[in-house]
Amino acid sequence: MNTPSPAGPEQPALRSDDSVAKQLFLGNILEENLFPYPEIRARDREMLGAMTDAIDQFLAGKGAELKQYDRDAEQPAEFIQALREMGLFGLIIPEAFGGMELSNGAYARVLGQTSSHDSSVSLTIGAHSSIGMKGLLLFGTDAQKQRYLPRLATGEMIAAFCLTESGAGSDAASIRTKATRNGDGSWTLSGEKIWITNGGIADFYTVFARTDTPEGKITAFLVEAKWPGVSHGPHEDKMGIRASSTTTVAFADVRVPAENVLGPVGKGFKVAMSILNSGRTGLGGGAVGGMRTLIRLACAQAKERKQFGQSIAEFGLVREKIAQMAVDCYAAESAVWMVAHLIDSGGSDYSVEAAMSKVFASEAVQRASYEALQIAAGNGFMREFPYEQITRDTRILSIFEGTNEILRLYIALSGLKGVGAGLSELKAAVGDIFNDPIKGFGVLGSYTGRRMREATGYGIDRIAHELSPRLRKVAATYEKYTVELSKSSDALLRRYGKKAADQQHAQKRLADIAIDLFVGLCVLSRADSLARQSHPAADEAASIAEIFAKQARRRMARNVRGLERNEDEAIEQLAGAVLAHDGYMWDVI
Amino acid sequence: MKILVGYKRVVDYNVRIQVKPDGTGVVTDGVKLSANPFDDIALEEALRLREKGVAEEVVVVGIGPADLTAHLRNGLAMGANRAIHVVAADAVQPLTAARVFLKLVEKEQPGLVILGKQAIDDDANQTGQMLAALWDRPQATFASKVDIAGGKATVTREVDAGLEVIEAELPAVITTDLRLNEPRFIKLPDIMKAKSKPIDTIEFGSLGVEAHDHLKTTHYAAPAKRSKGVMVKDAAELVAALKQKGLL
Numbered sequence A: 001m002n003t004p005s006p007a008g009p010e011q012p013a014l015r016s017d018d019s020v021a022k023q024l025f026l027g028n029i030l031e032e033n034l035f036p037y038p039e040i041r042a043r044d045r046e047m048l049g050a051m052t053d054a055i056d057q058f059l060a061g062k063g064a065e066l067k068q069y070d071r072d073a074e075q076p077a078e079f080i081q082a083l084r085e086m087g088l089f090g091l092i093i094p095e096a097f098g099g100m101e102l103s104n105g106a107y108a109r110v111l112g113q114t115s116s117h118d119s120s121v122s123l124t125i126g127a128h129s130s131i132g133m134k135g136l137l138l139f140g141t142d143a144q145k146q147r148y149l150p151r152l153a154t155g156e157m158i159a160a161f162c163l164t165e166s167g168a169g170s171d172a173a174s175i176r177t178k179a180t181r182n183g184d185g186s187w188t189l190s191g192e193k194i195w196i197t198n199g200g201i202a203d204f205y206t207v208f209a210r211t212d213t214p215e216g217k218i219t220a221f222l223v224e225a226k227w228p229g230v231s232h233g234p235h236e237d238k239m240g241i242r243a244s245s246t247t248t249v250a251f252a253d254v255r256v257p258a259e260n261v262l263g264p265v266g267k268g269f270k271v272a273m274s275i276l277n278s279g280r281t282g283l284g285g286g287a288v289g290g291m292r293t294l295i296r297l298a299c300a301q302a303k304e305r306k307q308f309g310q311s312i313a314e315f316g317l318v319r320e321k322i323a324q325m326a327v328d329c330y331a332a333e334s335a336v337w338m339v340a341h342l343i344d345s346g347g348s349d350y351s352v353e354a355a356m357s358k359v360f361a362s363e364a365v366q367r368a369s370y371e372a373l374q375i376a377a378g379n380g381f382m383r384e385f386p387y388e389q390i391t392r393d394t395r396i397l398s399i400f401e402g403t404n405e406i407l408r409l410y411i412a413l414s415g416l417k418g419v420g421a422g423l424s425e426l427k428a429a430v431g432d433i434f435n436d437p438i439k440g441f442g443v444l445g446s447y448t449g450r451r452m453r454e455a456t457g458y459g460i461d462r463i464a465h466e467l468s469p470r471l472r473k474v475a476a477t478y479e480k481y482t483v484e485l486s487k488s489s490d491a492l493l494r495r496y497g498k499k500a501a502d503q504q505h506a507q508k509r510l511a512d513i514a515i516d517l518f519v520g521l522c523v524l525s526r527a528d529s530l531a532r533q534s535h536p537a538a539d540e541a542a543s544i545a546e547i548f549a550k551q552a553r554r555r556m557a558r559n560v561r562g563l564e565r566n567e568d569e570a571i572e573q574l575a576g577a578v579l580a581h582d583g584y585m586w587d588v589i
Numbered sequence B: 001m002k003i004l005v006g007y008k009r010v011v012d013y014n015v016r017i018q019v020k021p022d023g024t025g026v027v028t029d030g031v032k033l034s035a036n037p038f039d040d041i042a043l044e045e046a047l048r049l050r051e052k053g054v055a056e057e058v059v060v061v062g063i064g065p066a067d068l069t070a071h072l073r074n075g076l077a078m079g080a081n082r083a084i085h086v087v088a089a090d091a092v093q094p095l096t097a098a099r100v101f102l103k104l105v106e107k108e109q110p111g112l113v114i115l116g117k118q119a120i121d122d123d124a125n126q127t128g129q130m131l132a133a134l135w136d137r138p139q140a141t142f143a144s145k146v147d148i149a150g151g152k153a154t155v156t157r158e159v160d161a162g163l164e165v166i167e168a169e170l171p172a173v174i175t176t177d178l179r180l181n182e183p184r185f186i187k188l189p190d191i192m193k194a195k196s197k198p199i200d201t202i203e204f205g206s207l208g209v210e211a212h213d214h215l216k217t218t219h220y221a222a223p224a225k226r227s228k229g230v231m232v233k234d235a236a237e238l239v240a241a242l243k244q245k246g247l248l
């Protein structure tokens, strides 16, 4: 099932239908989809400046209230009403239904602006748009859209996404909430969902339930909160994003009419995954917004604070943190914006890129919040300052919408699958002489040999797009390690065959190489475009591209080496011992 | 009634102004620009008059380069019915601006023109007064309260001695003071609505106004940095220090 794009008609089509990320595992840099760096749509450019200004005007004066909502663990009804009036629930809904029809890029940018003030605000509006009602936008029938979108656009109805259960977190396919088909075609839904964002304030739930029909195991339903049998628990007392409503949502024999099935019966799991894949740029945009704020705070703090007779902004170890935050922020932004563009251009195969941008952006903002707090030191630890709240608020980003572990495995396995498919294509070409192509060493040997020849070795230009000498050097790093990634993937499949799927340590390394490649190529492409436009900060962007490439090169080299030589086995054993002991087993006494 | 509102774009009031190294002006490249705050107040007042039923149409007017449209869209997002963009590559001085407004007044026949009392970039505080003189109509400057009834504007002005209330027969020119109102926030759907509102563009050259620069700016300089304070022990030392500086 392809995910239809909600984007408007003015999107330029992508030049290749292939996935940039998956192609990296095959040793290919799909440069036609990476260069030139996508430009913001004219319609968005015109509106975005005004929108971000309006959001600043709306939230900048509310600092004290927002902090209080964090303490109280609730956004009061008046504030939710103000969000409605501000139009923040209609961001991605088509104009025809009363929304603003923002592209994914513009939406990510708007969430960045709200996040630069407060993460809980972003989550309330983001869970509504990115996941709560996204399914209706992607898979809804005209009648369903007609019925709900106008009210969702104004925020008269707030939406939530109900997938997770106490027994089904990462393993979302194991949900127990059940829907059975009645004689009249309607369904009876029962079960309990946990940790549902907007659970306590939503009027509209996208619910996933086990249906075990001949068509498939899971089906998605559109459920109204006011229907008999629907209830929610109290707001959870959370570490961060405390003001955002998180509750259980229970369904006690709720009758759901046949017309409220979302997407095909039995295809609910794919519906859920499509929603999550297309929603990840919102999260990434939010992370970027948080980083912008952290960098601004860190600059002010470092310039202001004097120790040893000078401003601490003059010390190398402080400057290093500030520069690294800028590199991370620019890199995350470049990747998130690129993925948003891939979706906006009607690409159908962007789930791996979306996962990469989510993993990178969530970890980048967590690093930045650690370092910004460290620059403020004692002040950073005090609740009077914003650092501790940002640290708490951003911690969730590597947990929800797919834990970063699960997403890394997904990235690696998706890449390996392509490599494996390449091997079976080969099998078709040479006939049926090998029962197991993955273990067919002889042919594979020449196959990889051919692939490596195609890759034309190391240090030889493969990105045809013309680059300045400075950036050409940067490109060489990615050219080299794209080949390394494909070689390592081949080697892993050859060594483990089907068991490669169990090699999580190796998968993590492959995923990290691929993430560095994808993010680095986005950084490179954007630096190149800024240079061509003579952007006033083009030189700094080029040095970010250089810094990122050097750092990524060291990480990638370590990961490539680690695939061959590592202590994985010892680690597995030690983990086994510690687990067997139920804890740490040494003491000095 | 139709209200014309002046809507000038200036360097945002939050920006720390930097003087160009050669002293020929202030840095505007890459600097946030936004509406002159007094003009936002003027527009807010016009919108309130329209909401009260006193006026039917509010038209924002900007004079400036081609990229001024984004700025005028903000005025439309705030609620103006339409915008007029007088396309002029260079900044105009107050007398020229007043002459441009006069041309537009002749064309549009507004019942009221509301302008900011001054723009925060050149702080000239002249355009409204000059327009009233050229138009030969009453002016009510520095308004802190405006009532319109029976073809008259009753305007409260904050003067040194307290409050002064004046009456002006319409059509008239009003200029706004800071305390007249608090401009509304723009909401996101308003930005969408603004997209389809009309912006008429008029080439400056087609208006028959001569851009005569009566004033010549010779030099810009940043305010002198405040020098460090000195700590004194007690009142006696303070007096001594002030005397030494010749301040007492």
Ligand SMILES: Cc1cc2nc3c(=O)[nH]c(=O)nc-3n(C[C@H](O)[C@H](O)[C@H](O)COP(=O)(O)OP(=O)(O)OC[C@H]3O[C@@H](n4cnc5c(N)ncnc54)[C@H](O)[C@@H]3O)c2cc1C
Pocket (backbone or CB within 6 Å): A127, A160, A161, A162, A163, A164, A168, A169, A170, A171, A194, A195, A196, A197, A198, A238, A246, A396, A399, A400, A401, A402, A403, A404, A405, A406, A409
């Ligand atoms: C504040 C908040 C808001 C949320 N909002 C929503 C919402 O709106 N809607 C919704 O449906 N859900 C929501 N969730 C649920 C969220 O998506 C889940 O918490 C997330 O999917 C992880 O599931 P889990 O917490 O059960 O962890 P588990 O799945 O139990 O994972 C525990 C740990 O094991 C690791 N792990 C699990 N499986 C594997 C594997 N195969 N290989 C390697 N490691 C593995 C994980 O990475 C993790 O580190 C929310 C959660 C929170 C905390």
Ligand SMILES: Cc1cc2nc3c(=O)[nH]c(=O)nc-3n(C[C@H](O)[C@H](O)[C@H](O)COP(=O)(O)OP(=O)(O)OC[C@H]3O[C@@H](n4cnc5c(N)ncnc54)[C@H](O)[C@@H]3O)c2cc1C
Pocket (backbone or CB within 6 Å): A305, A307, A308, A312, A315, A316, A317, A318, A374, A375, A376, A377, A378, A379, A381
């Ligand atoms: C909860 C808490 C309890 C505390 N308890 C005590 C206590 O019991 N007794 C007590 O005396 N103090 C106490 N402190 C103070 C604590 O020791 C200081 O916060 C700490 O020494 C850091 O000083 P600072 O916060 O002023 O940071 P700063 O010294 O201002 O440092 C700010 C940042 O600049 C960096 N930096 C500073 N100088 C340099 C340099 N030359 N080169 C490179 N980087 C530099 C720092 O590493 C830091 O990242 C406590 C602080 C907290 C938060």
